[in-house]
Amino acid sequence: MIIKVKNLVKRYGDLIALDHLSLSVNEGEVFGLLGPNGSGKTTAINCILSLLSYDKGEIEIFGQPMTPDAYNIKRDIGIVMQNVAVYNELTVYENIDYFCGLYVQDKKLRKKLVDEAIDFVGLGDFIKFYPKKLSGGLLRRLNIACGIAHKPKLIILDEPTVAVDPQSRNKILEGILELNRQGATVIYTSHYMEEIEQICSRIMIIDKGKAIATGTKDELKAMISMGEKITVETYSLSEEQLSRLRKLPNIASAVYKNQTLEIKSNKGQNNLETILDFIKREGIQFGKIYSEMPTLNDVFLEITGKELRD
Amino acid sequence: MQVFKLCLKVLKKNIPTMLIYIVVFLVVSLIMSSALSKEMQADTLFAQKKSNMAFISEESSPLIDGLKQELSKVANFVELPDEKEALQDALYFRSVSYILRIPEGFTESFMKGENVRLKKTTVPNSYSNTYIDLSINKYLNNARLYVRHIENISQESLVQHLKSDLSVNTSVELKNKSDKVGKHIYANYFFNYMSYSLLSVLILGMTALMLVFYNNDLRRRNACSPLSARSINLQFILASLLFTVITWMIMVAFCILYNWKNSFNLNTVYFMINSLVFAFCGASISFLIGNLVKSANAISAVTNVVTLGLCFISGVFVPLELLGDSVLKVASFTPTYWFVTGNNRIAKLAQFNHSDIEPVLSCMLIQLGFALAFFAVALVINKKRRFQ
Numbered sequence: 001m002i003i004k005v006k007n008l009v010k011r012y013g014d015l016i017a018l019d020h021l022s023l024s025v026n027e028g029e030v031f032g033l034l035g036p037n038g039s040g041k042t043t044a045i046n047c048i049l050s051l052l053s054y055d056k057g058e059i060e061i062f063g064q065p066m067t068p069d070a071y072n073i074k075r076d077i078g079i080v081m082q083n084v085a086v087y088n089e090l091t092v093y094e095n096i097d098y099f100c101g102l103y104v105q106d107k108k109l110r111k112k113l114v115d116e117a118i119d120f121v122g123l124g125d126f127i128k129f130y131p132k133k134l135s136g137g138l139l140r141r142l143n144i145a146c147g148i149a150h151k152p153k154l155i156i157l158d159e160p161t162v163a164v165d166p167q168s169r170n171k172i173l174e175g176i177l178e179l180n181r182q183g184a185t186v187i188y189t190s191h192y193m194e195e196i197e198q199i200c201s202r203i204m205i206i207d208k209g210k211a212i213a214t215g216t217k218d219e220l221k222a223m224i225s226m227g228e229k230i231t232v233e234t235y236s237l238s239e240e241q242l243s244r245l246r247k248l249p250n251i252a253s254a255v256y257k258n259q260t261l262e263i264k265s266n267k268g269q270n271n272l273e274t275i276l277d278f279i280k281r282e283g284i285q286f287g288k289i290y291s292e293m294p295t296l297n298d299v300f301l302e303i304t305g306k307e308l309r310d
Numbered sequence: 311m312q313v314f315k316l317c318l319k320v321l322k323k324n325i326p327t328m329l330i331y332i333v334v335f336l337v338v339s340l341i342m343s344s345a346l347s348k349e350m351q352a353d354t355l356f357a358q359k360k361s362n363m364a365f366i367s368e369e370s371s372p373l374i375d376g377l378k379q380e381l382s383k384v385a386n387f388v389e390l391p392d393e394k395e396a397l398q399d400a401l402y403f404r405s406v407s408y409i410l411r412i413p414e415g416f417t418e419s420f421m422k423g424e425n426v427r428l429k430k431t432t433v434p435n436s437y438s439n440t441y442i443d444l445s446i447n448k449y450l451n452n453a454r455l456y457v458r459h460i461e462n463i464s465q466e467s468l469v470q471h472l473k474s475d476l477s478v479n480t481s482v483e484l485k486n487k488s489d490k491v492g493k494h495i496y497a498n499y500f501f502n503y504m505s506y507s508l509l510s511v512l513i514l515g516m517t518a519l520m521l522v523f524y525n526n527d528l529r530r531r532n533a534c535s536p537l538s539a540r541s542i543n544l545q546f547i548l549a550s551l552l553f554t555v556i557t558w559m560i561m562v563a564f565c566i567l568y569n570w571k572n573s574f575n576l577n578t579v580y581f582m583i584n585s586l587v588f589a590f591c592g593a594s595i596s597f598l599i600g601n602l603v604k605s606a607n608a609i610s611a612v613t614n615v616v617t618l619g620l621c622f623i624s625g626v627f628v629p630l631e632l633l634g635d636s637v638l639k640v641a642s643f644t645p646t647y648w649f650v651t652g653n654n655r656i657a658k659l660a661q662f663n664h665s666d667i668e669p670v671l672s673c674m675l676i677q678l679g680f681a682l683a684f685f686a687v688a689l690v691i692n693k694k695r696r697f698q
């Protein structure tokens with residue numbers, strides 16, 4: 001087990017930022033920490049890294065208790081902070097070299113690692129730039145390069161893709177998966193469920209400092225009663241038709257608004273077929289019709305009663 | 311030594327702002343040095359000033375020739391036509407400041423022992439005229455003595471006597487306590503003023519460095535690395551000390567360059583030690599300010615307030631003698647005051663016995679005390695900030 005956290009409690013005055021949070025991360029996985037703003041993701045990461053003192057709990061990394069002076073543990077961790085932490089006085093290259101140099105003394109090896117990191121985030125054209133001259137997205141990429149250049153066993157990324165355009169974001173996500181394939185264990189926090197779904201092999205959803213669900217994305221989706229979500233675009237639907245629809249088996253809810261019919265079905269087989277039959281039978285004219293599997297947002301919504309996104 | 315190198319790079323980035331202070335300092339001290347060296351020449355050389363006078367005699371006699379010769383020691387003679395208007399003009403335009411007229415029959419009456427008078431016209435309030443008056447009085451009084459006591463003395467022998475009497479001259483020498491002391495006026499000024507620039511540059515550099523170094527995000531990021539907090543702090547301190555010493559060296563080097571002739575003596579060594587101690591004190595003050603100031607914008611404001619404030623009340627710009635007692639009392643709670651006092655004492659050092667050095671050493675010790683005190687306070691604040 002790479003990381004083991006037991007009953008972690010962190011208070012900021014009256015605010016309980018982490019409420020008996022427990023988690024474990026296995027070797028080789030990409031572990032996702034998903035939660036809305038202020039749910040305690042960064043606080044959890046900072047406690048795990050011993051950057052913050054906490055009120056209660058136990059933290060082990062690589063099987064050893066984590067403390068502020070556990071330098072042997074720190075040597076094998078790469079960290080990409082939520083707040084970009086680079087030196088404005090150093091160029092892109094110098095920044096990566098500096099942070100890599102905190103872990104790797106050997107100059108030749110370091111040069112190789114730094115060059116690889118630059119390739120990895122695609123900053124080759126900007127090595128002489130100072131951070132102030134970089135766009136927000138490029139700056140994020142520099143932040144990532146600084147964190148992973150030394151090829152650590154465990155990589156922790158705290159919302160690394162904020163303000164990064166979709167194309168670069170995909171590149172970064174692919175890169176993270178590549179690092180994972182090369183053997184690194186990854187912890188990835190985000191409030192974008194798409195990202196988390198895309199790369200994480202195991203996910204923990206947290207809210208208000210509490211873990212509310214953990215598992216693979218399929219396991220998570222299996223936890224909730226909702227089956228699929230079916231959307232029908234139609235110009236006319238009478239109240240009677242709507243109430244007849246609601247009486248069909250396995251229908252959890254049906255709402256008609258703005259010429260769109262949204263149906264949520266419970267778990268079960270042939271839900272879409274039932275509805276298509278109904279539409280044919282009633283002679284309802286429709287434009288588009290599509291069905292979606294539940295998302296992590298639906299999971300979050302069903303467990304907490306609110307949307308993941310604000 | 312990653313952190314050490316990082317610190318140096320950050321400092322290097324801030325050289326332009328610091329350079330402004332250094333250049334201003336060097337220019338001011340250059341101006342000061344040339345002004346002072348002129349002043350010093352004027353002060354140390356004593357010469358009786360000769361004033362211009364017109365000597366108009368309506369008769370000619372050995373006695374009068376003797377007087378004229380005597381007066382040539384204190385005055386330059388200007389030939390003027392004996393016309394009222396020309397004389398008045400000459401006085402008015404100051405081409406002469408003294409006009410002496412010897413009336414006809416003066417010699418005869420004088421030799422008889424009668425009371426006779428010379429006529430003088432002068433520019434008012436000219437002190438050099440006093441010399442002329444004195445010379446004339448001395449000459450005539452002596453002559454009168456001879457005339458009274460030696461019957462029928464001839465004019466020739468009278469003049470002879472007077473000449474030998476009056477040639478007994480008092481040589482006047484302006485005595486400085488020691489001529490060595492004057493030599494250190496420049497170094498004294500330079501080092502006093504250096505406290506201002508040194509403080510400014512140190513505070514600018516150190517605060518800029520600390521803003522970066524103690525930035526919360528960056529500090530956290532560094533804390534994630536396997537580098538121990540102790541090693542990080544040690545490298546930071548090392549870089550700060552190097553910066554302090556280099557800044558000090560640059561300034562001292564210029565003092566020696568400007569003041570080459572007077573630089574190779576023990577006084578300079580003590581000036582250097584005193585300023586090095588002060589530099590450490592300045593570094594410590596900067597460290598404290600760096601712990602208090604949290605924005606780059608505040609840096610230059612704080613730098614100016616602190617440096618100007620400290621330097622004004624401590625006799626850097628205004629000599630200590632001119633400051634009021636209450637100011638001095640407040641000033642004695644500042645390291646700059648002890649630095650300046652130390653410099654002033656060093657400038658007066660002519661001997662280097664234990665008892666001569668002691669007051670200087672005590673100034674340095676007090677500065678060291680300040681340095682430690684500031685450093686300790688900074689550490690406390692630093693610790694508080696880290697655990698917030």
Ligand SMILES: Nc1ncnc2c1ncn2[C@@H]1O[C@H](COP(=O)(O)OP(=O)(O)OP(=O)(O)O)[C@@H](O)[C@H]1O
Pocket residue numbers: 012015017035036037038039040041042043044082159191
């Ligand atoms: N230094 C602090 N002092 C007081 N409260 C804090 C502090 N840092 C965080 N908090 C609070 O703790 C809670 C958790 O914050 P945290 O930064 O861990 O959230 P997060 O999940 O990382 O959010 P985001 O997605 O916005 O990064 C929030 O309510 C926040 O206001």
Ligand SMILES: [Mg+2]
Pocket residue numbers: 041042043082158159
């Ligand atoms: Mg966060």
